[in-house]
Amino acid sequence: MSEPIKRLRRPALWTAGAVLLLALPFYLDRFWLQAGLFAMAAAIGAIGLNLLTGATGQLSMGHAFFLAVGAYGYCVLAGDSTATLTGLNLPSWLAAVLAVALAGVAGGLFSPIAGRLQGAYLGIATLALIFIGQHVLFNAHDLTGGFNGRDVPPLSLFGVTFDESELLVAAVPFGSAEKLWYVALLALAGCALFARGVLRGRPGRAMNAIRDHRIAAGVMGVPVARYRAGVFVLSSMYAGLAGVLLALVFQRTVPEYFGMILSLEYLAMIVIGGLGSVAGAVVGAVFVSLLPQLLTRYSDALPLVSAPGTGGVAPGEASRYLYGAAVVAVVLFLPGGLVRPALRRKTTTPGE
Amino acid sequence: MSTGAPTLEVRDLTVRFAGLTALDGIGFTVRPGTVHAVIGPNGAGKSTCFNVLSGVYRATSGSVRFGGEELTGLPAHRIADLGVARTFQNLALPPGATVEDSLMLGRHRLTRTGFVAAGLGLPYAVREEARHRERVREIAAFVGLEDQLARPAGTLPYGQQKLAELARALCMEPKLLLLDEPVAGMTAGERRATAAVVAGVRDSLGISIVLVEHDMGVVMRLADSVTVLDFGRLIADGTPASVQSDPAVVRAYLGEEATS
Ligand SMILES: Nc1ncnc2c1ncn2[C@@H]1O[C@H](COP(=O)(O)OP(=O)(O)O)[C@@H](O)[C@H]1O
Numbered sequence: 001m002s003e004p005i006k007r008l009r010r011p012a013l014w015t016a017g018a019v020l021l022l023a024l025p026f027y028l029d030r031f032w033l034q035a036g037l038f039a040m041a042a043a044i045g046a047i048g049l050n051l052l053t054g055a056t057g058q059l060s061m062g063h064a065f066f067l068a069v070g071a072y073g074y075c076v077l078a079g080d081s082t083a084t085l086t087g088l089n090l091p092s093w094l095a096a097v098l099a100v101a102l103a104g105v106a107g108g109l110f111s112p113i114a115g116r117l118q119g120a121y122l123g124i125a126t127l128a129l130i131f132i133g134q135h136v137l138f139n140a141h142d143l144t145g146g147f148n149g150r151d152v153p154p155l156s157l158f159g160v161t162f163d164e165s166e167l168l169v170a171a172v173p174f175g176s177a178e179k180l181w182y183v184a185l186l187a188l189a190g191c192a193l194f195a196r197g198v199l200r201g202r203p204g205r206a207m208n209a210i211r212d213h214r215i216a217a218g219v220m221g222v223p224v225a226r227y228r229a230g231v232f233v234l235s236s237m238y239a240g241l242a243g244v245l246l247a248l249v250f251q252r253t254v255p256e257y258f259g260m261i262l263s264l265e266y267l268a269m270i271v272i273g274g275l276g277s278v279a280g281a282v283v284g285a286v287f288v289s290l291l292p293q294l295l296t297r298y299s300d301a302l303p304l305v306s307a308p309g310t311g312g313v314a315p316g317e318a319s320r321y322l323y324g325a326a327v328v329a330v331v332l333f334l335p336g337g338l339v340r341p342a343l344r345r346k347t348t349t350p351g352e
Numbered sequence: 353m354s355t356g357a358p359t360l361e362v363r364d365l366t367v368r369f370a371g372l373t374a375l376d377g378i379g380f381t382v383r384p385g386t387v388h389a390v391i392g393p394n395g396a397g398k399s400t401c402f403n404v405l406s407g408v409y410r411a412t413s414g415s416v417r418f419g420g421e422e423l424t425g426l427p428a429h430r431i432a433d434l435g436v437a438r439t440f441q442n443l444a445l446p447p448g449a450t451v452e453d454s455l456m457l458g459r460h461r462l463t464r465t466g467f468v469a470a471g472l473g474l475p476y477a478v479r480e481e482a483r484h485r486e487r488v489r490e491i492a493a494f495v496g497l498e499d500q501l502a503r504p505a506g507t508l509p510y511g512q513q514k515l516a517e518l519a520r521a522l523c524m525e526p527k528l529l530l531l532d533e534p535v536a537g538m539t540a541g542e543r544r545a546t547a548a549v550v551a552g553v554r555d556s557l558g559i560s561i562v563l564v565e566h567d568m569g570v571v572m573r574l575a576d577s578v579t580v581l582d583f584g585r586l587i588a589d590g591t592p593a594s595v596q597s598d599p600a601v602v603r604a605y606l607g608e609e610a611t612s
């Protein structure tokens with residue numbers, strides 16, 4: 001009697017979750033929709049980083065660079081040419097696809113280094129990407145708009161433009177956030193399923209083998225350098241897509257956002273959520289990106305936290321302390337991250 | 353399964369680590385389909401020899417020929433592609449993965465699914481996965497691990513972990529199998545079972561085996577020929593019986609005898 005019920009529980013939970021996520025734009029206000037969109041974009045980027053760092057054991061500090069390539073790539077490819085800015089004026093869906101490809105190419109250019117360096121050494125080398133990225137973003141004015149950044153052209157897909165022109169769906173006005181919600185949800189679902197397939201299949205086993213025992217991986221026939229390079233490219237493309245989505249949500253890209261702190265935030269996401277798994281990346285991304293929003297929304301109700309500029313601890317800052325503490329707590333007490341609290345420190349290393 | 357395992361020829365192999373000569377011009381030949389034991393006291397250079405054969409260490413000089421191929425200079429994964437499999441003296445199993453997934457890693461060189469096919473779950477990738485899981489279960493049954501497939505490899509008793517590593521090497525369908533102390537740390541019962549598995553591999557699969565082992569009972573029972581190393585030098589080479597009565601070997605093993 002209870003067997004079929006147990007077997008139905010998982011699909012039932014997934015269906016309920018999917019319905020809930022699909023219905024949210026009808027109920028949430030703009031603030032929470034933005035926050036949710038932000039979390040979904042971050043989740044895509046975190047899945048990519050978890051493929052590289054969690055599943056393959058290759059540290060990257062350069063994730064923010066590839067997010068920037070995606071975000072700015074989209075702006076340049078889809079944007080109009082003006083007196084001060086270069087734009088190729090491509091159809092926006094094509095620009096989005098090409099921006100992801102561009103992030104992949106950027107990852108490919110770095111992959112000879114990513115293939116040769118191991119673990120923490122790669123982390124140090126990828127710091128260079130942040131510095132190069134920041135320099136270019138601030139100085140290549142005609143591409144990036146320099147310090148002030150540039151506007152993000154709205155996405156249009158199948159004749160629907162994801163801007164503020166309101167569409168009435170079941171008597172609920174759909175602005176850009178509502179419409180983008182479904183694009184982001186679809187992108188996240190696709191990215192999550194793809195990564196899950198990779199992790200559970202032959203490439204995932206090879207990646208985990210490289211992380212757990214590099215020498216044995218080679219002896220078992222895994223071309224270690226080629227795999228590291230391949231995963232690096234894949235993870236760059238995930239970051240590129242996350243960058244495109246973030247740009248669409250923010251509607252403006254600014255260079256200082258894509259700094260070292262952003263790379264650290266993505267690392268915090270996968271450590272907090274759980275290294276090496278898709279669910280870990282998603283949970284961590286939701287945690288790290290919603291925390292500052294929660295603190296902002298309820299700053300007056302919380303002790304010590306106050307609205308920005310009023311003298312107390314600003315919400316952004318407070319959330320950084322909080323997830324800094326969360327990272328330490330997870331590393332010490334929950335090596336499997338939030339998604340696998342049962343995992344004990346001694347028995348296994350983090351991973352699928 | 354092909355029985356045409358090529359001959360392995362090691363010639364004048366020298367390996368030096370900063371100041372220490374771990375292997376000093378050793379050479380031996382492993383005829384197809386035979387079990388060749390490499391024995392010697394701790395530190396004699398046996399594992400170093402395996403590390404060169406499998407591409408983990410670079411030889412300082414000398415040659416290793418396997419069929420028509422020169423192995424020195426090839427990266428580990430290319431040597432694996434030629435059908436050379438090995439186990440490690442100290443376990444090299446992933447701690448978290450199930451036994452079945454650990455064995456599936458052995459199928460890496462025999463499968464083709466890449467990132468895109470796995471990510472999209474293409475039918476060919478699904479079929480390939482199912483086919484090779486089937487074979488993995490057969491091999492697990494062959495070594496007696498069929499009931500442990502769903503368990504994380506790290507939770508098995510030590511002896512069974514060693515067996516799982518042997519099974520993973522067999523999953524590569526090798527032509528040459530290098531076993532580094534396969535029964536070390538095992539109970540008497542596990543030793544007997546593992547020796548029977550190795551004998552079964554030789555008899556039914558016809559692959560060549562190089563065996564490093566301190567357990568003389570196992571060596572004498574399984575080996576067709578024996579090479580004895582001491583401090584990186586070859587001190588004897590021949591049939592188990594002739595090597596056992598060699599005075600140089602007896603001298604090298606004095607004091608070892610009590611512990612093994
Ligand atoms: N990577 C290495 N670096 C330096 N010395 C090594 C290395 N590997 C092995 N050795 C040395 O080479 C010698 C032979 O070691 P090894 O091949 O492990 O012996 P055995 O397996 O016969 O016990 C030992 O003196 C050991 O310390």
Ligand SMILES: [Mg+2]
Nearest residue numbers: 398399400441
């Ligand atoms: Mg040894």
